[in-house]
Amino acid sequence: MLAVLGVNWIGDAVLSLPTLQAIRSLFPEKNITIIAPKQTEDVYKCSPVVNEVLSIQSQPKRNYKKANSISMCFPLSFRSAFTLWKGGWPNRIGYGAEGRSFLLTRAIDYERWKSKKLHQSTYYKELAESVFGTLPDLDPVLSVSQEKQDLARDFLRKHHMETLFLVGINPGAYYGAAKMWPPEYFQDLVRRILKDFPDSGIVLFSGEKDRWVTREIALGFPQDRLVSTDGTLSLSDSIALLSMCRYVVTNDSGMMHLGGALGLSGAAIFGPTDPVATGPMGGRTRVFRFPVRCSPCLLRYCPIDHRCMRSLTPEAIWPTIREDLDNLRRNV
Structure with a gap:
C-alpha cells in the first residue's frame, strides 16, 4: 500500500x-x-x-x-x-x-x-x-471522465460554441502579478486569432481571484465566439472544458501544466520564473521568453517596469502561434 x-x-x-x-x-x-x-x-x-x-x-x-x-x-x-x-x-x-x-x-x-x-x-x-529504485521518465497524463466531457460540451452548446475550433486562454496566475503577461497583450492576441481564423472560438479560464483580468480581456468581443468561465467552474469542470480546446495560451501557471497533461499543443509565456525548473512537460508547449538581466527573479510582484513580460509583445509571438494554429486546423 x-x-x-x-x-x-x-x-x-x-x-x-x-x-x-x-x-x-x-x-x-x-x-x-x-x-x-x-x-x-x-x-x-x-x-x-x-x-x-x-x-x-x-x-x-x-x-x-x-x-x-x-x-x-x-x-x-x-x-x-x-x-x-x-x-x-x-x-x-x-x-x-x-x-x-x-x-x-x-x-x-x-x-x-x-x-x-x-x-x-x-x-x-x-x-x-x-x-x-530507478523509475522511468514519463510525462504527466490526465484523464477526463465521459460525464465531465458531456458537461463541458453542454457548457459550450449553451454558448453556441460547440462547433468552433477552440483556443483556451489563461491570463491569470495565482502566484502573483509578476507572472502575468499584460491583459492588453492577451486582448491583442485574442483579436488576432478571431480575425485570422473565422472558425475559431476563445475560452477564457480564470478562478475567483483572477477573473478580473478575463473580464477586462473579454470586453468588445462577440459573445458567440468568446466565453469566459469567470471563476465559476470547479477545477474538475475547468479541466474538462480545457480538454475540449485544441490549443492553449497561458502564463507559467497550473493551467499550463494541465494543458500539457491533457496532450494539448500550446504556448507558455515566461517572465520572472525559470522554464528550466518549472517548464511544461509533454513536448507540445512552446515556451516564449524575453531575456532580461533580472530574470528569473522569482518575485511575485515586479518592483520596477515588468520588462521581462512587456518586452515580449504580441507581434513577436504571433507568427509562431499562427503557424501552430494553421497546422492544427489542417489536422482537424
Whole structure:
C-alpha cells in the first residue's frame, strides 16, 4: 500500500503525476492513495493511476497500518510532515528540511537534490526512487471522465460554441502579478486569432481571484465566439472544458501544466520564473521568453517596469502561434 500526501499548487500536483505513473508502471498491483489538499484533489482524481483520493483530514485505514505500507510526503513544509505524523500514517518518507526530519521515518537529503538545479518533476521522482529504485521518465497524463466531457460540451452548446475550433486562454496566475503577461497583450492576441481564423472560438479560464483580468480581456468581443468561465467552474469542470480546446495560451501557471497533461499543443509565456525548473512537460508547449538581466527573479510582484513580460509583445509571438494554429486546423 502506498499513501502520498499531495501538494498544494495545481502545477506542482501535475508535475508529481509522472512519479505516480512510474510507480504504477513498475508495480501495477500497488494501491496508490493520495491524501490531497482541497485545492488539488481534482487533479489527482483525474489521474488514471490513482486508486483513491482522501481529504487531508483523513485518518489511515486499518490496512495502511501494515508493516509494508509506505507513506510519502511530497510537500516540503514542516506542517505536511506533522500532518502525516499526527494522523498516524506509517513509514513516513520525505525530504529532510524545515526542521522536520524527526517527524519522518526516513529523511532524504533535500540539499543534494536542490544542488542539482533540475526540473521540479525530478523532486518527486528522486524521493520515490529512494524507496522503489530507478523509475522511468514519463510525462504527466490526465484523464477526463465521459460525464465531465458531456458537461463541458453542454457548457459550450449553451454558448453556441460547440462547433468552433477552440483556443483556451489563461491570463491569470495565482502566484502573483509578476507572472502575468499584460491583459492588453492577451486582448491583442485574442483579436488576432478571431480575425485570422473565422472558425475559431476563445475560452477564457480564470478562478475567483483572477477573473478580473478575463473580464477586462473579454470586453468588445462577440459573445458567440468568446466565453469566459469567470471563476465559476470547479477545477474538475475547468479541466474538462480545457480538454475540449485544441490549443492553449497561458502564463507559467497550473493551467499550463494541465494543458500539457491533457496532450494539448500550446504556448507558455515566461517572465520572472525559470522554464528550466518549472517548464511544461509533454513536448507540445512552446515556451516564449524575453531575456532580461533580472530574470528569473522569482518575485511575485515586479518592483520596477515588468520588462521581462512587456518586452515580449504580441507581434513577436504571433507568427509562431499562427503557424501552430494553421497546422492544427489542417489536422482537424
